[in-house]
Amino acid sequence: MSNYVNPQLAPTTRTPRPANKKMRLKESGGVASWVMLSPALIFLAVCSIYPFVWIFRYILFNYDGIPAHTRYTGLRNLTTMLSDAKFWNSVGVTFEYAALKLLFIIPLALIMAVLLNQKLKGSSFFRGAYFMPTVISSSISGMIFTFIFATGNGILNGILSSVGMISKPVGWLTDTGVVMGAVIIMSVWAGFGNYMLYFVTGMTSISEDVYEASRIDGANGVQTFFRVTLPMLSPVLKVVLMLAITGAFKDYEAIMVLTNGGPGTRTNVMFLYIYNLIFGTGANAARQIGYGALLSLVAAVIVGAVTIIYNLVAKKLDDVV
């Protein structure tokens, strides 16, 4: 064995020219490649790394936006957070919002994808129509739904009362009992097209033969869905659920426009609460940027924890099924 020629040596000694040329080609453009990469690296440093480091700098400080006021307060931000009922309320609201949104958006997206997959007349038009809300700015969708849900002259109350379903106007955005429903309707409308499209793409990769086989075995539509489509779709479903969960926890733009967290703190999700701590305007806005920085980190950790838990559960389910 030890008498064998080292095979790695053989090619280099036999054909030195191509190897050299390859080397030369690889080596060229070293400076050029760094120059071409530099805009992306500068962006990464300025827009991502710098703000992240900046947060850690301020979590132990009291900072209201005026540099001269900055004071080191040690762990006071942390103790404030522990007793900040408004913050923990916003965490609860976020979980409620995310759970309700997922409960409606995922089944809806799945059902519409299945219907589109039936290759009915005009499927591609319907697909475009359902996807359309996702191209509209969330701030503008918030605005549109403010008009639709308006108590006095909103068209939803107008339609409901003209068909006799309600006798007096519903305070969609002012009644704490229904406002969460209004927020969910808006966010499902604005977002389900995305997830639907993932499902549609996933379904087109399921072979027609599988459906053929299940048809021959006499499966009806519902059976085909639960026994064929859903299991074959489970990798896509997992990704979509993951995106939907992280997405739902991060929503606040449209909610800010639609209700601004109100009435009271009924729809005050945590990223909205934090936004108002950092950029709040108005009469009672005492900016607490250092505190907001700490809460942002905590919020990021909460979202991260939920994601990890979801991944663990998804894995466990994989083992079982």
Next chain:
Amino acid sequence: MAKNKAQIVYSPKQKAIRVLLWLLLVIFAVIVIFPVLYIILGSFKGNQELLLGGSNIFPQQWITQNYVDAWNQANFAVYTKNSLLLSVGVMVISLIVSSMAGYVFSRKTFRGKELIYGIFTAFMFINVGSVSLRPLYELATGLKINTSLWPVVLFSAGGGQATYIFLCRGYVNSVPKELDEAARIDGCSFFQTYYRVIIPMLKPVMATIAILSFRQGWNEYIMPRVFTMTNENLRPLTVGGNMLKNAGDGAAAWNIMFAGATIAIIPILVVFVCFSRYFMGGLTSGAVKG
């Protein structure tokens, strides 16, 4: 595939079910399109009619004065100009930066490449919300560049670049390396190879990135809102329209707001209708490759 499908023969019962399902699709499409239609049609109603409400979606009397008022008095001409600058700026910068970075990431091996790539990926998942705008805002005021919309353009492009870089890198990976080498032997430098060989090959993915980044810039809300808090003339349509809503006389100016919201959604809807292929294609290819 298509021919096979044409041969499927449906029984009368199946046909009835398919008609029912189709009706379901139609009804649902009406519900989804309704809010947009309501805003567009409402923008032609008089303010009196809007404040009265009711269930009628069509205007009793079609008027275009709302647009004239929004454009001239409510500053929407300026907002539109800003929105265009923001979206086109983000688009151009994203295209240049991500195609160059994607090319280098795909073709070059250098020390620390995996680390840099890892940092890009990590920051796609770390989301601390609006707090990261605070240091950027202070940076812009510190550099005294906050009197223009450029910091918003730059920071928006910088914040969204990771996805586009991944898209480009994936696409360059699928371009045969032999093309590069042929160009190199013909005397092209590393940059010339990018410019003359890779860019023309990248057209499909560049189209997707152009569309996605244009939408990103056009729809940006929180960042321009923060950066233009004190400077009304820099606001894009998203911020301008919403500020009108927050203003005290908001309730009285529904017609202007309807017209403003319509101005904000029509361009992006037109882009969507023309290029829906790229919108939807970009979304799914990003999920697979990113």
